[in-house]
Amino acid sequence: MIREDRMELNERFIKVFKLLEERGDIILNDRGGKGLGDFAQKVLGNRAYGHIVRAYLNPEDKRCIDYRQARILCREYGVNEAFLIDGIGTPFGMDLPQQIQPVQVDPKVGNILFTSVEAFAGTAVDANSFAQEDLEFFTIPGLSGAGLVAFPINGNSMEPVIMDGDVVVCREISGINEIRDNKIYAIRNNGSLWVKYVQRIQNNKGRTSHLKLISANHLEHDPFIEEVNEYTRLYQVIRRISDL
Secondary structure (H helix, E strand, O other): OOOOOHHHHHHHHHHHHHHHHHOOOOOOOOOOOHHHHHHHHHHHHHHHHHHHHHHHHHHOOOOHHHHHHHHHHHHOOOOOOOHHOOOOOOOOOOOOOEEEEOOOOOOOOEEEOOHHHHHHHHOOOOOHOOHHOOOEEOOOOOOOOOEEEEEOOOOOOOOOOOOOOEEEEEEOOOOOOOOOEEEEEEEEOOOEEEEEEEEEEOOOOOOOEEEEOOOOOOOOOOEEEEEOOOOOEEEEEEEEEOOO
């Protein structure tokens, strides 16, 4: 008997497969590398297993994709693993940061450091790194912990996801290996700061050597590549604050 979690996994797989078809990443009868056999080769290890993929896609069939195959699918097609494996977020990870009501800043109490873009780009997120008179802290209900920093967004490169004038709240991640492709991060590198969707680029040793930075407003702002070095710091955007 198939476990309920496997059936739920397969339901998410069917949704992801249809979205990949809509995006043109899978074309069932294609012979140029995007066909069903090519998908079966990448995910199941054998291009002759297209009939098994069709079984997974048939809600009436008892066969279901397994977790190992699901993780391979995420890696090969840039699918959000949290969605496919755990049902968290969206299939491709491009979630809108949760919008919250504006809060009153208390300069004496709080766990979130509020600063300017210029200050954040040039220093570490550490109270000792900023001029004392410029320090402001505030809190947001339900958002606890250390390593939180907030700053205003200048420009339209992330519209309509994050608007010009919004304030984003970010939490530093401990290492480059924590990056989840197609999530929104603040990237601080060599005195510059960007807020973008991020995709990892690995070298021939499997290490992340560069980051592809992608704007939500792709009509006006092209993607670009940044090299990862010892000065690169990343902060996942976890909240946005907008004036109502």
